[in-house]
Amino acid sequence: MEKKIYLDNAATTKTKPEVVDAMLPYFSELYGNPSSVYEFATQNKKALDEARLTIANALGTESAEIYFTGGGTEADNWALIATAEAYQDKGKHIITSKIEHHAVLHTCEYLQKRGFEISYIDVDEYGIVKLDQLEKAIRPTTILISIMFANNEIGTIQPIKEIGEIAKRNKILFHTDAVQAFGQLDIDVDDLGIDMLSASAHKLNGPKGIGCLYIRKGIKIRSFIHGGAQERGRRAGTENVPFAVGFGKAVELAMTTMKERTKKETELREYLIKRVLAEVPYTRLNGHRSKRLPNNANFSFQFIEGESLLIMLDMNNICASSGSACTSGSLDPSHVLLSIGLPHEIAHGSLRLTLSEANTIEELDYTVDKIKEIVDKLRKMSPLYEDFVRRR
Numbered sequence: 281m282e283k284k285i286y287l288d289n290a291a292t293t294k295t296k297p298e299v300v301d302a303m304l305p306y307f308s309e310l311y312g313n314p315s316s317v318y319e320f321a322t323q324n325k326k327a328l329d330e331a332r333l334t335i336a337n338a339l340g341t342e343s344a345e346i347y348f349t350g351g352g353t354e355a356d357n358w359a360l361i362a363t364a365e366a367y368q369d370k371g372k373h374i375i376t377s378k379i380e381h382h383a384v385l386h387t388c389e390y391l392q393k394r395g396f397e398i399s400y401i402d403v404d405e406y407g408i409v410k411l412d413q414l415e416k417a418i419r420p421t422t423i424l425i426s427i428m429f430a431n432n433e434i435g436t437i438q439p440i441k442e443i444g445e446i447a448k449r450n451k452i453l454f455h456t457d458a459v460q461a462f463g464q465l466d467i468d469v470d471d472l473g474i475d476m477l478s479a480s481a482h483k484l485n486g487p488k489g490i491g492c493l494y495i496r497k498g499i500k501i502r503s504f505i506h507g508g509a510q511e512r513g514r515r516a517g518t519e520n521v522p523f524a525v526g527f528g529k530a531v532e533l534a535m536t537t538m539k540e541r542t543k544k545e546t547e548l549r550e551y552l553i554k555r556v557l558a559e560v561p562y563t564r565l566n567g568h569r570s571k572r573l574p575n576n577a578n579f580s581f582q583f584i585e586g587e588s589l590l591i592m593l594d595m596n597n598i599c600a601s602s603g604s605a606c607t608s609g610s611l612d613p614s615h616v617l618l619s620i621g622l623p624h625e626i627a628h629g630s631l632r633l634t635l636s637e638a639n640t641i642e643e644l645d646y647t648v649d650k651i652k653e654i655v656d657k658l659r660k661m662s663p664l665y666e667d668f669v670r671r672r
């Protein structure tokens with residue numbers, strides 16, 4: 281197939297033309313600083329407020345609780361570090377899971393070096409957080425629970441409402457990294473008991489370089505970036521108006537199309553999973569079979585290296601991933617796959633395919649045919665596979 285087949289939408293998505301069109305005037309025509317007082321600038325302040333309101337409505341909250349950031353990573357860092365600093369007089373214990381994005385895990389490591397204690401909760405074989413272990417981990421000094429909404433590698437959706445109830449019952453703040461979930465799943469922060477939530481525009485057909493942190497009213501966390509009084513004194517720096525407008529437009533489109541779009545993505549996902557599992561032997565699906573993001577399929581193929589598979593798929597115009605794009609340079613197996621119990625040799629042979637509504641059955645057929653061909657070729661080169669066949 282001549283055209284590029286893009287199956288890495290968990291890494292980033294294509295910015296929709298409507299989003300680009302909405303952004304363009306704010307680069308060259310309406311370029312005023314929204315903090316200025318004259319009318320030319322107040323137009324930008326209005327655009328910023330409208331984008332903030334759109335995002336708030338999508339989360340079932342008020343615009344005063346939405347703060348723009350430079351992306352999901354900044355939002356995660358802000359939620360964890362600022363909460364730790366603000367509530368350390370109450371305690372210095374934080375609970376998270378072993379399968380979080382590195383934006384959370386590395387921030388927890390940073391906090392550990394500064395005297396905070398972190399409990400890392402196990403997940404089951406499908407990647408679902410063990411709630412009994414979560415409850416047992418709670419101490420009088422616990423100030424924050426941070427559990428992702430849905431996993432970026434295996435797509436498993438967490439029992440967020442139950443976690444929110446546990447946090448509320450124990451008077452502990454609850455943060456969720458919803459970078460993969462926002463725009464794919466219905467999210468109502470009040471109903472789910474979420475106190476802080478991170479999101480990013482480029483995961484839902486918006487621009488890269490902007491995200492947001494939802495902070496429930498009454499939570500006394502401090503600024504993460506210091507300087508001016510922007511974002512109601514909580515995040516200094518001249519606001520990125522074009523990107524905020526693009527984020528708002530992307531959210532508007534995502535909410536309008538969610539039902540129809542995710543239905544199509546789920547149908548494509550199921551078709552893909554069915555073919556791969558039926559036609560490629562010694563393959564397993566990673567993550568929960570049904571409690572997973574509509575567009576996520578993650579496989580492990582025994583007796584091969586995932587990196588070789590990715591390179592050969594790329595040679596056939598197929599864009600895929602072995603896991604998080606943020607760790608693509610690492611030779612270590614995925615911490616997520618190890619946490620669900622896969623041995624190193626199987627975790628190394630993983631492939632993440634994440635779809636969009638733009639993908640077609642024809643593209644998936646071509647992809648599965650190439651996977652079969654490449655996996656067979658790689659296995660014939662594997663001494664491990666040769667030994668396995670000989671012993672059968």
